[in-house]
Amino acid sequence: MLKKIFIVTLMFAFSLSSVFAQDTTTTETTTESEGNKPREELSQNFVDALAGQDERLLISAIEGGSPQVKALCFKALSEKGANSEALLEAINRYVSYGLNAPSTQNSDSMVRYQALQAAKAAKSETSVEYISQMLYSEQETSNIIAAAQALGEIGSAKGVPALLFQLRLAKTQAIVYEVTVALGKIGDQAALSDLIDLAQNDQYFVVVRQAAVDAIKNIKPASGDNGGSSTTTTDDTAAAQ
Template identity: 95%
Template sequence: MLKKIFIVTLMFAFSLSSVFAQETTTTETTTESEGNKAREELSQNFVDALASQDERLLISAIESGSPQVKALCFKALSEKGASSENLLEAINRYVSYGLNAPSSQNSDSMVRYQALQAAKAAKSETSVEYISQMLYSEQETSNIIAAAQALGEIGSPKGVAALLFQLRLAKTQAIVYETAVALGKIGDQAALSDLIDLAQNDQYFIVVRQAAVDAIKNIKPSSGDNNSGSSSTTTTDDTAAAQ
């Protein structure tokens, strides 16, 4: 009997200690979560305050701040716009921020993503070269999509080569879709052959192939085709007149 009471007492004591340990862990987790949230709010408030002041302060925060602060600065620029050359230079330099770092560096990836959003909002052709170079090395799907969208919004033919690289790489159907949309917005003849192949490729979802079809509609006809048509018409008219 005493042995049974002793065992029950031990079991009760063990259960009680487990409850206390669980409560302590929960409290610590909650405290840590609240602390992280407070730090995030502080960083956001800090960037908002800088954005309302001289742009030099924002650039200084981009250069010297943590990856979180850098990302928030570019997010602010994507919302308010970046019209000055100094801000555009900062955006262009950071679209490849931490690109060669290990993939676990999510904070670096977020900086690139927000810099791309700022470049898309700015729509400056000066960004095309930097975004294009970044597309040849980027591994993050969300960043590749953001880069394709930015190049599509800027609309420069200089971005076509990098977009075709991603289209042919075909890492995901989402990337292929966004790349096709971007190529359609640019409307350059250099993309026509690849878009025709994509539109006929039944390995892709219908929505992806439709994006290729829509892009083909936006491709500007080559001047050579137009001249050929005009020449043919002229020849026909001359022949008819001679008869």
């Protein structure tokens, strides 16, 4: 009888200690998580305050701030817009931030992502060259998609070669889909052949192939057609004389 009581008491004590151990671990994790919140809120409040002031302060924070602050600054620009030359220059410099670093950092990738969102909102053709350059070396799927969306919104044919590079690379179907949509928005003839091939490729999801079909509909007619009409008119005029 005493032996049974001892065993039951021992089991109860062990269970109690396990509960306390779990509570301690949970408390430590919660404390660590809550400890990061004030820092994040402080950074956000700091950037919000700067966004309401002179743009030079925001540019200064981008140049000298931590990756988190840089990303928040570009997020603010994507929401309020960036029209000045100085802000556009900052955006263009940072769409490839950290790409040439020896080791990739998640924080650097987030800076690029938010800079791309700001470029997408600004819709400045000055960004096309910089976004195109980063597309040749970017590895993060989310950033490739963000770059494709930005080029599609800007709508310049200068972005087509970099988009076709990603289309042919076909890293993921999500990338192929977004690149296809972007090519459709731009509507340049240079993409037509690739889009026709994609529309017939049964290795892709139907939604991707449908995007290719929709993009084909948006491709502008070749300029040679207009040139032919112009030549005929000129010849007819000469004959009449």
